[in-house]
Amino acid sequence: MAKIKGVIIVDKERCKGCDVCVSSCPFGVLELSTMVNSKGYNYSQMVNEDCIGCANCAVMCPDSCITVYRQKQE
């Protein structure tokens, strides 16, 4: 069966670590990093490969730092 796989790219420097994307993800793909960016925020990152590319995180992101890609897996 064909599966949909997604991937997100977070602009780490723009991220303010508000955690809104983490709570909006239906598959628990995102978590805040233990590392910080140059502003001192724990930025958001992908921690597993369950992403389906629904773009909930990107729609919710107040700083528009998430780009989402999606592809059908044959």
Add this chain to the structure above:
Amino acid sequence: MAGLKVEIKKENLVYKRTELLTDNTMHYCPGCSHGTINKLVAEVVAELGIEESTIGITPVGCSAFAYNYIDIDWIQAAHGRACAVASAVKRLHPEKMVFTYQGDGDLAAIGTGESIHACNRGENITIIYVNNATYGMTGGQMSPTTLMGMKTTTSPQGRDSSLHGYPFKIADMVAHLDGVSYVTRQSVHTAAATRKAKKALKKAFEKSLANKGVSFIEFVATCSSGWKMSPVASNKWLEDNMLQAYPVGDLKDI
């Protein structure tokens, strides 16, 4: 990340930052609803292809600096007078799309008179009203829209009707005016709500472009710094409390 089978190419793109947003980092606090709403405005303007003919009026408040983030023409109005400035701009340039972007301190407090009369005159503008029930920029003081019993820095015992009156539901009020063609209340606390809000915003802009009178769109928003909560807790609190007093949905659509 190793093992991912998604190719990073244009055909697979689902969502990216709209190019109408500038590269400036927003000054809003982490998780602020203003960031999401600014993004929705930019996306809707870009989708309608009216970047060159849109004029926004910014208020005084946190959103005063919206002109730094969306690459369209802006005018910064005096406190509360955004609707009056927008009326003038629209009358002088009837072919332009004119909208105001105001908070509750601007639209529902100091600028109530200007806002209501612009609605009553039926100016062909869109009014974007962001209601976070607090004066966010100045440190979380009580605003006219603060909920009953809600604690703020100037109502530490909670809002008391005998002392402070009742929450001001300005969207319900302007819905009764004949000059207003579209009144809706939306929120951006979940992805589904944000998508719905974007559709409503697009509809409001389309109505303004068709010169159908005032389109009034209220966003029930969070102010995590003013409410002294985390952004995620604020979104939950909004759902549990704010949406009871300010239920989302269309109030008028003609």
